[in-house]
Amino acid sequence: MKTPMSSDTKLMKDEECESVDSTKYRGMIGSLLYLMVSRPDIMFSVCFCARFQEDPKTSHLEAVKHIFRYIKGTMHLGLWYPKGTDIETVVYADSDHVGDYVE
Template structure:
């Protein structure tokens, strides 16, 4: 999706049949299970199912054209893979142009294999990028702890799970949640991130923004960066063993 597109409910374009639009969105949402690269675009278009406009329909058609041109791509899960688990997290501060809320994006890898991912709008307005990133890191912590517990059933025990974040302010806050006028408004429930870091359940490190794979789930990207992160998801036309 183009980085210049900014959808709003007050679009001056003509309205269209909502049932047709909802059917197209439903089909695309089903497809996101095996095509995580379209998740952001599909979820963005899905926000306007109540009163879709022709501009929204054009964006949906563009997604279908993209899928038609990339049917050779798929997620690969090789038999032999490392057990190291890494969680990538990012947020799009005030990226929703309707309610100005931020979106959290989280994806988990075991070795080179994508095991889980989600993008969810934050419930409260974040007044800074650091706050939005910190709240997202809290969501990533929940995902990391769930992964640790789930792997115990397979007799795999991880010492800690690494969370990769591209915001230095959020990383510093997670390691030392100073309660000053800039941070005391953040809900206490998000500070369990710091608690789990101190307990050694997780660790958090900085990743360059262009290497943060979670970006692909929360914002429109330029073609070169999109293709690079899509490859990072493990989507390719050939299995890793044949490359």
Template sequence: MVTRKRLTQFLVSNGYKRGGVDKTLFIKNVDSDIVIAQIYVEDIVFGPTSNTLVQEFVKQMTNELEMSMVGELTYFLGLQVTQSEDGTLISQSKYAKNLVKKFGMESAKHAKTPMGTTVKLTKDENGVKVDPTLYRSMIGSLLYLTASRPDISYSVGVCARYQDDPMESHVTAVK
């Protein structure tokens, strides 16, 4: 098993620069091409801009660190990845479906758009209290979903304001 420390040392010694903010991100410039490698626990996701760099990276990793290629990236941290000649599509449809199931909303009516910007959500001091842990879980899950759904960012942000003392009206808005 390769440790993160050993992998980091190997990448840095082979010309990769470590990210300033994200210490698990490594970038190497080779002429006009680039290799980006992201470490997550024991996995590496990498993406060079040329086939030559792909082959070089795989060769280095398999020879030096006895790592194996699992194949093309299709699913990572709740993100579905589809690659084609036209580009790369990242979606979270599976993650979103799991959220619907997790929060018992399989039979709920679908909304075609996020909460409107004219909706006024208030503190609702006279409302029925709900479990704040459940509410925070819903908000956290939706915040992660904004990675591929920036259209819900505003709505999630408005609902996130009420995590301290959520009421039934807030849960309704989240749903």
């Protein structure tokens, strides 16, 4: 996979899709949240999928599996935090909350 999530992916509270095991889904999201510390490239996708932990559907699970496939193909990427160094990280974000289509 070239990206953790396609830019045109539209995940919603889909009532028609089949529900999946929320415990399994939360475990997968928890693992990805832990991994985000060294892989900031997956941050947007993981946080987007984490919004649906209450009632995950098959479409949400497919998006999470897509992130795992991306990670498998990009194991060489990541941040390295050597012990004993004073590393300062500066992050900039361009958020578009007006275009949010999920409540």
